[in-house]
Amino acid sequence: MSKNAKDIDQLTGFKVSDDFCKFDQRDEIYCRSEWDESVATDKAAKFFSGYFMPNARSRKTDGFGQKDYALRNAAWHVTNVLRDSSRQESGRKEGFFDHFTLHEEGWPEPYPFDNLQQSSDELRKVAKLFGADLLGVCAYDERWMYSALFDETTGSSKPPDLPTDLPNVIVVGEAMDEGLTKTVPSALSGSATGLGYSNDAVTLIGLAQYIRNLGYRAYATMNDTSLAIPLAVQAGLGEESRQSLLITPQFGPRLRLGRIFTDLPLVHDAPKKFGVKEFCEICDRCAKACPPKAIPFDAPSDKIYNRSNLIGVEKWTVDAEKCFKFWANQNTDCSICIRVCPFNRDFSKWYHRLWRVLASSNLRKLALWLDDRFMQRGRQKSKGWWLQP
Template sequence: MSDQATTGRRDRRRYTPKPEIVSLLKVSGNPVNGLGEKDIRRPSPHFWHPPDLHPWGELQLVARTNSRKCPGSAEAFAAAYERRELLPVATQRNAAPAAELSAAATQFALAHEADDVGIAAMDPLYVFEGYRIDEPWVIVLALAHDYERLKQVPSDETNGAGVCDVGDQYARGTRASYALANWIRSQGYNAHPYPGPSADALLLIPPAIASGLGELGKHGSIISRHFGSGVRLAAVTTDMPLTPTGPDRFGADDFCQTCQICTRECPPGAIVEQKQMVRGVERWYVDFDKCIPYFAEAASCGICIAVCPWTRPRVRPKLLATMARRLDQATSHPGASELSAPALES
């Protein structure tokens, strides 16, 4: 067995895209995503929307085809597209108070494959341009990766463990979101599920952050205090009266300011060291034009979330404790504590 197989570490050398891949990147994705824009606006449809809504349909097909070459991947992602039929909305409504309904919905979701649950009020900025969502609430579901499988990314035709775990979590998200939507409908309220891996009307990361499921990481994905970056998202929108759970600041964003691990490990060099202005908000942003060609050619990726120190089960508790102390010091004595990344142990 090779060293790569025993350590779970795949080939992560620096990457130069093939000319045929570059030719499929017909339009830069960074302006479409709003990079450099100072005005706040809704997001535009992106790479994982239906190909008639963006200019990267051929590249999307390459990405799907290459990922399905990995052993077990086709079956894993097929399960993510097995959608249940939505039940009709019950004629009699459960008139319990919002707090009680929120607790019941959360309990149901956790009992039906979700690993964490957050609730946020709907914001028009969560909805992609060209789409419409009428429900005033969004329930976001977190689905945790299996770290031992995830850390084997990027996948290839000899080892599909990493990409199969991605497909498995999306499949859990599909089952969990449809189950929750049907439960809410049985209570007499409208509900619509929004699972991955394909994109739909709802942007998932912003309501996940607003509802307390995590903070945005330098790699552009959410970092959860419970699962690190190894988490996928699904959601349900509804008109059931709910109470929001609120954001959770535990130090991930501060840690990312000085941590360089995902920046160094990204083969195409798509992760930059500073926040950038994106649709009127200064935040972390991953270079679309560098990331997506590698993603398509390498049978998906996931390296940045796998190497993130927050994703490592034995490291995460130490980080939480360290960043809690530093956040407390910064609050008690502004300017007295420098929130730099602490030294890590394996």
């Protein structure tokens, strides 16, 4: 491991062993649902086709009716259109298996910023204007790039196609709607996921074009190309949790992440800790609430469950096979682990920010007790969401 990587790991707390292997995107669970018979079941195929209305398989159960699927599928629509924009022509599934290419030629010469602070401040301003809820910047880290990409047309791997000399990664976070998340499990709550992706895609493509228009290189990526969470942690957005999601001080675990790889000169953010790991050590609510028991109860380790897990990193690892099977069985994605998490709060309110101070301190057991006592963490009916003014 390079000295640089060791320095970064000291700041983030990552424990990366000599066994570490870069991740092949083909092993990611959604890719496996296209080639691995143990994941590519009939139910999985129906799950994916259900994101298009005639195949939605709505039912009478609360949260799974036609209206709920209508909204969920509409929330995904922009992402789906962008994803399929060059799929027929080139076999690329942009935003999921391949980076976005919907860009015009930029300016031929790099814009001469006075200094790094100026380019960084202006980037944040533009990102906010384009809809980003969070933004952080870190150095390119080869370890978190996929070793190979998944080629949907052949079901095999293909070489990564991003330049490797782009020094900076901009990590963009898009918040998921809190009210919708309260109705998990439901097709309706999947709208929060779909909107998170659609907003993310629009922000990322616009921001990358802005950087290109300044005369720099920029590649917008979403679930493709690299692992999201290690880069988000390095960019100072938050910490990884027991449920293997990023927890941020602003939105807790309700976030979708995208990355832009660029040579725009920028100030790097520092990783920030606010006590998530210590809190997860005294809390196992997501593990208890997860229907297929995909979230571990034990301490972080380098244990892996199957080929969809990252080898050689000590952390809490979710059994992606169990998780995805549950999604396919209930015919929509699930965020029960997000709904029940004590960090899932509206931090724009002062009392929730005060709770965060407690949760980050030695009084975290009190914070957990307060959450148990005063927060409604049960599923709310989707019907209630529709009736809200």
